[in-house]
Amino acid sequence: MGRTFAEKIFDKRSGGKVASGDVVEAAVDYVMVNDVTGPPAFEAFEMLGAEPLRNKIILIPDHYVPNKDVASAIQAKRMRDFAMKWKIKNYFEIGEGGVCHQLMMELGYVAPGRLIVGADSHTCTYGALGAFSTGIGSTEAATVFARGKLWFRVPKTDEFIFTGRLKKNVFGKDLILRIIGDIGVDGALYKSMEVKGSTISNLELSDRMTIANMAIEAGAKNLFIAPDKKTDSYLKGIVKGKYRAILPDENAQYDRRYEYDAANIPPLVAAPYLPSNVKPASEIDVKIDQAYLGSCTNGRVEDLRAAARIMKGRRVANGVRMIVVPASKKIFEQAMKEGLLKIFMDADAYVSGPTCGACLGGYMGVLAPGEVAVSSTNRNFVGRMGHKESKVYLANPAVVAASAVKGRIVDPSEVVK
Amino acid sequence: MKMIIEGIAWKFGDNIDTDQIIPAEYLVTPDPEELARHAFEKIRPEFSKSVKSGDILVAGTNFGCGSSREHAPRALMGAGISCVIARSYARIFFRNSINIGLPLVEADIDADENDAIKVDFENGLVTNLSKNKNWRFPPYNEFLQKLIDNGGLIPYAKERLSAERRG
Numbered sequence A: 001m002g003r004t005f006a007e008k009i010f011d012k013r014s015g016g017k018v019a020s021g022d023v024v025e026a027a028v029d030y031v032m033v034n035d036v037t038g039p040p041a042f043e044a045f046e047m048l049g050a051e052p053l054r055n056k057i058i059l060i061p062d063h064y065v066p067n068k069d070v071a072s073a074i075q076a077k078r079m080r081d082f083a084m085k086w087k088i089k090n091y092f093e094i095g096e097g098g099v100c101h102q103l104m105m106e107l108g109y110v111a112p113g114r115l116i117v118g119a120d121s122h123t124c125t126y127g128a129l130g131a132f133s134t135g136i137g138s139t140e141a142a143t144v145f146a147r148g149k150l151w152f153r154v155p156k157t158d159e160f161i162f163t164g165r166l167k168k169n170v171f172g173k174d175l176i177l178r179i180i181g182d183i184g185v186d187g188a189l190y191k192s193m194e195v196k197g198s199t200i201s202n203l204e205l206s207d208r209m210t211i212a213n214m215a216i217e218a219g220a221k222n223l224f225i226a227p228d229k230k231t232d233s234y235l236k237g238i239v240k241g242k243y244r245a246i247l248p249d250e251n252a253q254y255d256r257r258y259e260y261d262a263a264n265i266p267p268l269v270a271a272p273y274l275p276s277n278v279k280p281a282s283e284i285d286v287k288i289d290q291a292y293l294g295s296c297t298n299g300r301v302e303d304l305r306a307a308a309r310i311m312k313g314r315r316v317a318n319g320v321r322m323i324v325v326p327a328s329k330k331i332f333e334q335a336m337k338e339g340l341l342k343i344f345m346d347a348d349a350y351v352s353g354p355t356c357g358a359c360l361g362g363y364m365g366v367l368a369p370g371e372v373a374v375s376s377t378n379r380n381f382v383g384r385m386g387h388k389e390s391k392v393y394l395a396n397p398a399v400v401a402a403s404a405v406k407g408r409i410v411d412p413s414e415v416v417k
Numbered sequence B: 001m002k003m004i005i006e007g008i009a010w011k012f013g014d015n016i017d018t019d020q021i022i023p024a025e026y027l028v029t030p031d032p033e034e035l036a037r038h039a040f041e042k043i044r045p046e047f048s049k050s051v052k053s054g055d056i057l058v059a060g061t062n063f064g065c066g067s068s069r070e071h072a073p074r075a076l077m078g079a080g081i082s083c084v085i086a087r088s089y090a091r092i093f094f095r096n097s098i099n100i101g102l103p104l105v106e107a108d109i110d111a112d113e114n115d116a117i118k119v120d121f122e123n124g125l126v127t128n129l130s131k132n133k134n135w136r137f138p139p140y141n142e143f144l145q146k147l148i149d150n151g152g153l154i155p156y157a158k159e160r161l162s163a164e165r166r167g
């Protein structure tokens, strides 16, 4: 009987033959914490009385940096102090960094066949490069700092197969929204997702990253996309160390199988208050106050390009503010080089340096009571981006840009052909 | 872990996410009591004022979905919540709670706000004392039970570290 990706990686890491439901201890390659989840981990780590496994630990302040207030400054300082105290070199100050998940991939920590955990739920993003990656809590991150391993329950796996060519203005975001809309926010609870098919092979890595990023919004433990030549060329020159891909067997046993014709999927939007509340953008006629383009979901240069193509020579509608936040310094620089930032600024959008910022309602774009945002991020829960009576509609970067121009949520075809 | 817990129910629905349990703007401290002051602030503003030590949360499916913030179970513990009973849990919330010692029961029970609830862990039995009804729930698997008996992941990891040092 064939094995799924999850079964194969846990076979390998635990040195036995695992079955779904088994709890195993497995060695991890890297563990990442951010400025929110780091401080509780540091506290827990000090209780262990152990030396840290320095090379496995990655510290990335991104949620509240630059610090929004004194409390967040103290929190960020704890991370800096911890890095200094234990001489952890994988610490990235705001001016060299950006959103944690983007950095993990850009800096070459992520590679096919690796097992990576992070104290942030969107750690599942790295499955886009063929890694097994999943979000954990702070206390467990602390134990990984010391032991380099962690307990895992071996998940069952569902497969999602996409064939057919994407329509214009349809991206990875729409494919994952389609899945979540179908199976619900707990449709893949505790499970591993394998996303495959000719549509996925044809996607660029940035779109694959968007897809893997939102696996947690279906309750999944991880999401896997088979690495290929595109993955290798992305990693060329940036990857740390060697890697070896692990691929599921052809005859692997899946719990459920879903098939989609990608050609039938239009630009989609997830309306408040769940990422599963998915409708075609063309069917949503809602006035907006804010358009947000950024985050680990859709803050990459490909996303900025898609939005800039629509914004070029146009302006943000009266009464609407648009906020553009490239996810990392590298992306910011590339966008600058390509003139994308200029396009946004000419359109009267506000462009900021990399940070999580408004994605989690932290700061820099928080919503007032009753306000509505269209956002390229991943969550639209009650109060996610601000006041509990504010609303967030999730969409791809083209929908965000087109909606900013029109002042209401629209299908991009209303603005460009 | 206390083998029998009795408390008064706070009733919640499906898909209670971590932003509802503890909004992101308060994630500037890991202190359970400080976090507890803002628990459920956006959906049940009365919660932090009226919650009493020993109270029990009763919820539907996918409780704790969303972010990986351990601040969510910490805030509940800081508020004095003794146990959560839900039809199902989001996986990171489940792990976090077990790892830091907040007992979770997976069961589909019938309870209203303010019902008196009793949880017997040894026998896997939840009782709604106000309604005089019982439900069985499955025991944790062996590994998780060991974690819980050890007092959570930190004592467990400490023990493993010293065992590994001894070789």
Ligand code: SF4
Residues within 6 Å of the ligand: A062, A063, A099, A100, A101, A120, A122, A294, A295, A296, A297, A355, A356, A357, A359, A360, A377, A378
């Ligand atoms: S960009 Fe948003 S979703 Fe991504 S890590 Fe930051 S807060 Fe979380």
